[in-house]
Amino acid sequence: MPRRALIVIDVQNEYIDGNLLIEYPDVNVSLANIARAMDAAGKHGVPVVVVQNFAPPGAPIFARGSAMAELHETVASRPRAHYIEKSLPSAFAGTGLADWLTAHDIDTIAIAGYMTHNCDDSTVKHAVHAGLAVEFLADATGAVPYENSAGRATAEEIHRVFTVVMQSRFAAVLGTDDWIRALESGDAPARDNIYASNQRARAANSGAGR
Secondary structure (H helix, E strand, C coil): CCCEEEEEECCECHHHHCCCCCCECCHHHHHHHHHHHHHHHHHCCCCEEEEEECECCCCCCCECCCHHHCECHHHHCCCCCEEEEECCCCCCCCCCHHHHHHHCCCCEEEEEEECHHHHHHHHHHHHHHCCCEEEEEEEEEEECCEEECCEEECHHHHHHHHHHHHHHHHCEEECHHHHHHHHHHCCCCCCCCHHHHHHHHHHHHHHHCC
16 A cells, blocks of 8 residues: 555635636636545545645735635645645745655655646656655646747646646546545556557557548
8 A cells, every 4th residue: 555645735715716716627626626635535544735835925926924825725624734835836845845754654645736737747746756656636636827938828738738748657647536446445546657658649640640
């Protein structure tokens, strides 16, 4: 059995009622799944680590002291084993999270919260490079759309592409239902690799070209 911790990243009012609204998956769906994941973790003895991001006072998002920087009630109202604050994307950067996981003999982290392509992805990569196994709850996370000098992408496109890439190498990507079943059964979630992911895509493209 993996020795898991559930890392709940930045479930703050900013993403639900503020200036950085989660668009995909629907934020009400992801909030409900975050709640279910936290409740299941408690039932199965999986410690929950809650992460909260802060920017300096007066910042346009996550300003310390603002209502929008506060944890959403979904997370604030539930038990947790550990709490950390951060100011960089990765939940490991400058927080002592790695030491806490080591002290509690954790070898696998499951990630829920926001955003798929920023703090979640940074934490996933950091964890893999530290030798941890990662599980990513795709329907308990979420993305926002972007437009800049490099182009434009919808929240759905961003979420889909990042989860496909995670599954290819960095994490077992699964839904909350499947994660809860894994807690109950002890079965390891399905993982993949870069080569197999690429070969399937090449085969599909070749078939489509016929």
